[in-house]
Amino acid sequence: MGQFAQFAINGLMSGAIYALIAVGIVSVYKATKVVNFAHGYLIMFGAYFYYTFAVIVPGQPWAPEWLASWQPDWMVEMKGDLGMFSPLGAVLDWLANLPRILLGLLGAVLANAVVGRIIERTLMRPLMGQSVFAMIMVTVGLISIMSGGAQLIWTADADFVPHIAPNTPIRFELFGTMIFLFGADLVNMVIALLLFGGIVAFVRFTKGGIAIRATAEDQSTAYSMGISVPQVFRRAWVLASVTGAIAGAILATRNGISPSLGLFGFSVLAIVLMGGLDSYVGVFIAAMTVGVLEAMTQWQLGGNWAEIVPYVAVLVVLIWRPHGLMGQKEVERI
Amino acid sequence: MINGNLKSNYAADERVLNNRYKQVFVYGMALLLAVFGALANDYLILIASKMGLLLIAVVGINILTGYTGLVSLGHAAFVAIGAYAVTIFQNVTAGIIPDGIMIFFAVPFAVFLAAAIGVIVGLPSLRVKGLYLAVATLAANFIVIFLIEQDVFARWTGGMVGLTTNAPSLFGWVLDTKREMFGLIAVVGFVTLLAAQNLIRTRIGRAFIAIRDRDYSAEILGISLLRYKLTSFSISAAYCGLSGALFAYFYARILPEQFELDLSLELVAALIVGGMGRTMGPVFGVIIIVMVPEVIKITFGAITGDAAGMAQLRAPLQEIAFGVLLVVFLLKEPLGINQIVDRMLRAANRWPFARG
Numbered sequence A: 001m002g003q004f005a006q007f008a009i010n011g012l013m014s015g016a017i018y019a020l021i022a023v024g025i026v027s028v029y030k031a032t033k034v035v036n037f038a039h040g041y042l043i044m045f046g047a048y049f050y051y052t053f054a055v056i057v058p059g060q061p062w063a064p065e066w067l068a069s070w071q072p073d074w075m076v077e078m079k080g081d082l083g084m085f086s087p088l089g090a091v092l093d094w095l096a097n098l099p100r101i102l103l104g105l106l107g108a109v110l111a112n113a114v115v116g117r118i119i120e121r122t123l124m125r126p127l128m129g130q131s132v133f134a135m136i137m138v139t140v141g142l143i144s145i146m147s148g149g150a151q152l153i154w155t156a157d158a159d160f161v162p163h164i165a166p167n168t169p170i171r172f173e174l175f176g177t178m179i180f181l182f183g184a185d186l187v188n189m190v191i192a193l194l195l196f197g198g199i200v201a202f203v204r205f206t207k208g209g210i211a212i213r214a215t216a217e218d219q220s221t222a223y224s225m226g227i228s229v230p231q232v233f234r235r236a237w238v239l240a241s242v243t244g245a246i247a248g249a250i251l252a253t254r255n256g257i258s259p260s261l262g263l264f265g266f267s268v269l270a271i272v273l274m275g276g277l278d279s280y281v282g283v284f285i286a287a288m289t290v291g292v293l294e295a296m297t298q299w300q301l302g303g304n305w306a307e308i309v310p311y312v313a314v315l316v317v318l319i320w321r322p323h324g325l326m327g328q329k330e331v332e333r334i
Numbered sequence B: 001m002i003n004g005n006l007k008s009n010y011a012a013d014e015r016v017l018n019n020r021y022k023q024v025f026v027y028g029m030a031l032l033l034a035v036f037g038a039l040a041n042d043y044l045i046l047i048a049s050k051m052g053l054l055l056i057a058v059v060g061i062n063i064l065t066g067y068t069g070l071v072s073l074g075h076a077a078f079v080a081i082g083a084y085a086v087t088i089f090q091n092v093t094a095g096i097i098p099d100g101i102m103i104f105f106a107v108p109f110a111v112f113l114a115a116a117i118g119v120i121v122g123l124p125s126l127r128v129k130g131l132y133l134a135v136a137t138l139a140a141n142f143i144v145i146f147l148i149e150q151d152v153f154a155r156w157t158g159g160m161v162g163l164t165t166n167a168p169s170l171f172g173w174v175l176d177t178k179r180e181m182f183g184l185i186a187v188v189g190f191v192t193l194l195a196a197q198n199l200i201r202t203r204i205g206r207a208f209i210a211i212r213d214r215d216y217s218a219e220i221l222g223i224s225l226l227r228y229k230l231t232s233f234s235i236s237a238a239y240c241g242l243s244g245a246l247f248a249y250f251y252a253r254i255l256p257e258q259f260e261l262d263l264s265l266e267l268v269a270a271l272i273v274g275g276m277g278r279t280m281g282p283v284f285g286v287i288i289i290v291m292v293p294e295v296i297k298i299t300f301g302a303i304t305g306d307a308a309g310m311a312q313l314r315a316p317l318q319e320i321a322f323g324v325l326l327v328v329f330l331l332k333e334p335l336g337i338n339q340i341v342d343r344m345l346r347a348a349n350r351w352p353f354a355r356g
Helices: A002-032 A039-059 A074-081 A087-127 A132-154 A183-205 A207-217 A219-224 A229-255 A259-275 A280-301 A302-321 B020-039 B042-067 B074-095 B099-122 B130-149 B150-159 B180-197 B203-212 B215-220 B225-250 B261-274 B281-304 B308-332 B336-350
Strands: A171-173 A177-182
Touching: A002 A177, A002 A183, A002 A207, A002 A229, A002 A280, A002 B180, A039 A087, A039 A171, A039 A207, A039 A229, A039 A259, A039 B042, A087 A132, A087 B336, A132 B130, A132 B308, A171 A183, A171 B130, A171 B225, A177 A183, A183 A207, A183 A229, A183 A280, A183 A302, A183 B150, A207 A219, A219 A229, A229 A259, A229 B099, A229 B336, A259 A302, A259 B130, A259 B215, A280 A302, A280 B150, B020 B074, B020 B336, B042 B074, B042 B225, B042 B261, B042 B281, B074 B099, B074 B130, B074 B150, B074 B225, B074 B261, B099 B130, B099 B225, B130 B150, B130 B261, B180 B203, B180 B225, B203 B215, B203 B225, B261 B308, B261 B336, B281 B308, B281 B336
Parallel strands: none
Antiparallel strands: A171 A177
């Protein structure tokens, strides 16, 4: 039972990150009716931007020293009389990295927002009103462009980046077994959940969010009601790339950066379809379910079986419910 | 303008090549291929064989996506099934079936297996459409490749390290050079192209087109969606299986990673670039999709002189070129090269009068 709880918690933590990635796909779909197959590569760009601003820039000779490693006197003093592996030590290590982590996150969010805008303006806007097939295939073409582009800019070597939160180990007892977690994973989960909740609230309650929902309902009616549909498109893409940048930074701290980060997008796409393309709630449930199922598969069958869990799950759900768990059923007229 | 196209009996009207232009074009192309196979150097033969292998698979995708309107991003799985089925069949039955006629059992086995699995993968197409189907087939691709890589089946599939394949033998004539294989690929490719052209003139083909144009209307007209969607899936999977079987014969070794998502996307990209739902579309598309990376390789080599540091820029550039090709065609010429060729032929035909 204790082991079950351990794996369930691990699953929920990765499920939260899936949900954060999925929110980008859902937002773009809701506003523009385009399913972004290249979202995984947008995340990869976010991860690489985080790497650029948190590792490459502070490492430059012209960068101020406090950026690479912030060491005020009081911190050195506190560190001096600490033993090995103390939780406070981990927090202090994190504090030393804090300036470059903040710069990394800020840079990643801004740079990725620019990338999202460029994609929307140059590739998606000209296709407004075209067939869905053409739009999907454009995002498929975007996969190659982005993955080639990332290799061209950053080379294909894998590397590591600083954690976003202090990485202290946390131990506590549940059902008679010790549960073991990393602080950074827990903070990542909280960040992911807060962002997810924030975006759902934004779409639900703010003026811009209502514009997105109106456009999702009927584009031409939204237009005639005075909603600027191109602006809605732009907002949705920027939203997707900003959440993607943070998700990318989180993924980069977990797995290191490499061009294979883009493949995450495909399993998340499966999760999104499983939950229903236009339902935040359904996607959240699907993401958490897949996260837990993956952790359970890892526990029972071994690590490499976990990678096909989202795909098997989406096939089962699609045959049972063609529009996903909570997706809106499309009514077709002939 | 086609004139003098008078027919005096039904047999003439029902021919696949029902006018002189088509006859001249097809026979001329056959002759050209024969001359090419005899005269071209080894490099050109290799490139042409690659095109032929891809062409057979793209013709299959064309039946599914171009004519039936079902999107699949997972057809590399069927190429994998064809390639693995033919090799495993040959390894298992070696000694039971004589080598000289092995190819006549192994290839049909691979094709039927691919078609059967095609029916299974096609099952979601009855429930879901468009995008959902694209993701369902994509999932199927991941699952098939994953199963091939598993240790459980490694006795047959070789797991991650792949399989060494056999050279085919036609009644004792072992096709062990690339030029001989090119002959086989060219003949099979030609036949599959004509077979596909013939298919869409039949009742089945017309049903496919009706489903593409509006599936509910087709159902109201009495076309069984269950039957024809699954037929379409199995035919296209069979074509891909055939392509895979020849792929296994052509290369000395097959690896699971050759059949991943990249190949599926390449197949669909070739179809879009060439022109969907047209017989010649796959031909144009395959030529472009195979030639562009080669041209980049050659020009890149000429500019940089094969400097070691620059060589690693080549693969990303080829990848970008592939994506740009797909995007530009979708934005500027959604009907593909076939449309451009049509326009040029029309202009030539009407010259010096109306253009375009």
